[in-house]
Amino acid sequence: MSDRPDFSGFTCPLPKLDHDTVQMAHGAGGRLSADLFERLILPRFTSPELEPRDDGALLDLPPGRVAFSTDTFVVTPLFFPGGDIGTLAVCGTVNDVAMMGGVPQALSVAFVLEEGLPLADFHRILCSMEATAKKAGVRVVTGDTKVVGRGQCDGIYVNTSGIGVVPAGRDLGAHRIASGDVVLVSGPVGDHGTAILTARAGLGVQTQLKSDCAPLNGLVEALLASGADVKALRDPTRGGLAAVLNEYAVAARVGIRLDDGAVPVRDEVTGVCEMLGLDPLHMACEGRLVAIVAAGDADRALAAMRDHEHGGGAARIGAVNDRHAGVVTMATALGVERVLDMPLGEQLPRIC
Amino acid sequence: MCLAIPGRITERYADGDLPMARIDYSGAVATACLSYTPEAQVGDYVLVHAGFALQVLDEAEAAASLRELTRLSALMEADDEGGAGA
């Protein structure tokens, strides 16, 4: 069973346009701008809110608190195994809203396009966004497009903001984490970061790895529907698992201890990391979540995740303690603990 | 001081005058220069540092040292059992 979105059957023919590449005029508000919107963008994001072509969207939301999140996406290369910047831009914001307990409802999408970007590339990205939004069950309700001169941006930047509604009674967050809780992860970590790293020209490393990029709102709902007492959810994007756990340890003033060898990591991710001197726990994921769950509910939560297409590789990786507040440790094969620190930032391959 | 890891040669080729190889590290494949291990064959494990294979790993030696260490630890357990009543 695949735990990644499969868009292989998805076709999306490029509409006939007057230009092959993005022109400055595509962002100038005139006929070309309208053309780009009407013929390329709008057909991908049909929604009742977008249709009137107003300056913004009016939304009717179900009752509950509103979860609101924004993120800007910059990635090299734009297209990578398992997804592209479009998939990422939808998943990233949908997942951020979902981790707050929100049921994602609507997205805004804003593009900064570089003059000269092939329209076929832009179209491909739009198609990915359409397919991913459909999969996540969210509507794109408003948006914006700007064009900057050649060399002023790296092909395309995408910003998405999302709103979701948190059903009454749902309370997730670091404030609920307590000693004794268990730490679960929904699947192998580091696939996205490693896939991007090896897709970049220059390193000369080839793998069959795909980004784990996926919308996780369905998984979150399945997990919460299991009845397990889920205390907090977070998706380990930049900085990887190590960053998320350290943030939790500090925010909740607890210690977190990971069991030796419990964190699932694909062999290829291990191979790339061994080779380049990197730590898989520092590599980004875009389709995984970390759940802190009451100890007695761990099995129920795991079973619910494993039954979902994006949680097949879910595992229990550690537990929360009150022994070393603010510090994440990992048990080693020798039965002692070592500190698992925050990553330093840019993952630079090393020789020593 | 020097990160060097074992990988298995899956293919040999030449880049100009340099003998090169594709090396598999648990499914991640990268290239390395074989100038310093010209004897290395497809299937051999080599120790690679910064894109150069430094040595062909000696499988027999690896197995022998593991055997020796395992024997030592087993001996120690036997000591424990033998000395339990003393």
Added chain:
Amino acid sequence: MKHLDEFRDPALARALVERLKRITTRPWTVMEVCGGQTHSILRHGIDQVLPEGLTLLHGPGCPVCVTPLETIDRAVAIAMQPGVILASFGDMLRVPGSHGSLLEARSRGADVRMVYSPLEAVTLARANPDREVVFLAIGFETTAPGNAMAASEAIDARLTNYSQLVSHVLVPPAMAAILDDEHVRVDAFLAAGHVCTITGWRLYEPISARYGVPIVVTGFEPVDILDGFMHAVELLEAGSPKVANRYGRAVQADGNPIAQAVIDRMYEVCGRKWRGIGVIPQSGLKLRPAYAAWDAEQKFDVGDITPQEPAECIAGQVLQGRLKPADCPAFGTKCTPQTPLGATMVSSEGACAAWYRYGRKSAT
């Protein structure tokens, strides 16, 4: 991964810990020369399970850490010159010089590239004939063969827009310097396994004999390292100062003669300053005079380099095993991996960074 996982076997490692405890009857001080082993020791928590009498000292075996400040400052100055592409290994780019690191030079407009193999810089020079490609060639004996091969490729092809800024260092002279240091007591060494793949283990026999210290050639996985300590203690307890090779799967008596020959063809031995330690005679490699045209130090006139080392940094003492990272008042406060004062806090192999990263934040 094969050749790694077997040597990480938890049951075997624990058995070796037990055995090590039993055979250690007296206090001993053992230095692991290599930063990679320091990293592995802290990562696996080996330092926490050693017998009480066994004291560990971390050695100077981190090429990034010992690269002199002048060299980094020179590399930054060259990188800032118009038309230059400066290439080096990823871990070298973060090391702070007097006026920032190479990454900071990049943010100021320099064209700084990271390479994994030194041959990539030669390819860069071929692809950019109108640019000057300078490769900052650092490392120990392990890295020298690759860097020498890159030099040989470029020089044989008369690639005039390629040059090397060479700051290579050699391990045996540093071990001798530590043994000559009256402030440091080292009873035995774990010798750096990957250096020995090139040099071979026989090279260490004169040092072992002259100073009466056991030297155990050791690999990098927990079982390897524990096996190394076990043999070091066995030799110490038996009063038998000799060289033992416990990394037989990768190390031979005479190392790699082909690699040695290429190093010798391109480089010659010279005195070399080690950051924080000072000049150690005969401890470095530089390009042979015949290849002066490819020597970036001679090719680029960047004026006088006057390095400024932060006064409070004790990296030199740490590298020589005189002090531990936590002895430094700046450790973990003013000096962290995010804001390193010295190179030992930069490289993940540096003793300070390894201590910080693995939570040895106090001296206890």
